[in-house]
Amino acid sequence: MRKRGLLLAVLLLTGVAQAQVPATELTSRFRRSTTRVGQPIDYELSYRHAPAQEVIFPDSTADFAPFEFVGKTYVPTRTRHGRSLDRTVYHLRTFALDSVQRLRLSITVLQGRDTLLLPAPEATVRLLRTAPTPEGPEPPALRQNTALVPVQPEFNWPYWVAGAGLLGLLGLALVVGFGSRLRRRYQRYKLRKNHAYFLAQYARHVERFTLSRSLANMERAITLWKNYLSVLENNIINSLTTKEVVAHFQNDADVSMALQIADKVIYGNQLSEEEAETDLAFVLLRNFAERRYALVAEQPVE
Structure with a gap:
């Protein structure tokens, strides 16, 4: 009975902590509604909170699937009218072929000795396809072309420069x-x-x-x-x-x-x-x- 009471108390405290962090204060969005395969796209994560509250945003080790992390831009905290705004822009790219791709990150809120993981609302982006998609079940037939294409020969500058340097060193040694x-x-x-x-x-x-x-x-x-x-x-x-x-x-x-x-x-x-x-x-x-x-x-x- 004592163990059940302690567990219930912890759950109640956690519920209070979650209630103290309104979800509407945490927003996420893609700065563009569409993207292409391999094209960089910016994902913005922002959170409004009390000035005394400590917040940790995700870093490069977070799970960005189906996206790949390229970099991030951190915006310094701005406080106005008793509310602070933290914002970070993540530079991502995707190689997945899903028509609609979703991303949901979480921030970490420090409250004394407690740690609260607060998930952001899910953000979506639509993938623009650049290659035609076959309508039927069979892929389009490939046309074989093994004819050689003439290539303009280029002067091999690295080899000639290396050879000239070697001859120069040999001449200097002589x-x-x-x-x-x-x-x-x-x-x-x-x-x-x-x-x-x-x-x-x-x-x-x-x-x-x-x-x-x-x-x-x-x-x-x-x-x-x-x-x-x-x-x-x-x-x-x-x-x-x-x-x-x-x-x-x-x-x-x-x-x-x-x-x-x-x-x-x-x-x-x-x-x-x-x-x-x-x-x-x-x-x-x-x-x-x-x-x-x-x-x-x-x-x-x-």
Whole structure:
């Protein structure tokens, strides 16, 4: 009898609590009367209550079937004339195919140590169909079409960008790892190429002088020799006089003898009938250029 009395008292208290929360204060509605499959739709839930009353609205874990929860927008509580208004807009979508779809949520009201679950009125929305519905029991016949449709090829930018980046990294690794070695090899190759070009041009001027005995050809050969040594050793002997050139090369005997013979022939117009003397001058200058090239080639390239 005592247990039945306690149970009856609890039921009476619960009934009083429910009576203290009028259902008309809790409203729910869809903001549109129709929706489509997968189209977002807003569901508004609002509740007017006493300012001191604590209310908890449903969150994303609530049961929104047949709808799916997308998000929600909470409106701050507004109190006017002794009544507070709480309102939340839920952003939903549905993939169900029912013509009329219903939703009924509940809010939680805290009253001291008691918790009251207050269901909102049911809200309905009508589903708009975008595909025709077959009238008969059989579905419409499907038409088979296996013909290939031409597709415009597109440039595969991601692969090309990745390939270009990989090549750039490979080139950077080669420059970092082998840059100095490749640079030294290139400079030595350019040195050999310039020396071979000088020897060919020098031999051509000497041959022309031998055939024509023209002083202009001899002067061209001497000028070519000076220009080559200027580039080879990075000096300015091409602008120096014969005496200054001999002094620059520390009075080298071959250079001194060859340039004296050349000056005598060019400036003194003392071209000897004997070819041995002029031939000796050409040979001495060429041999000296060979020796200077060998010295430069043996030096380490920076």
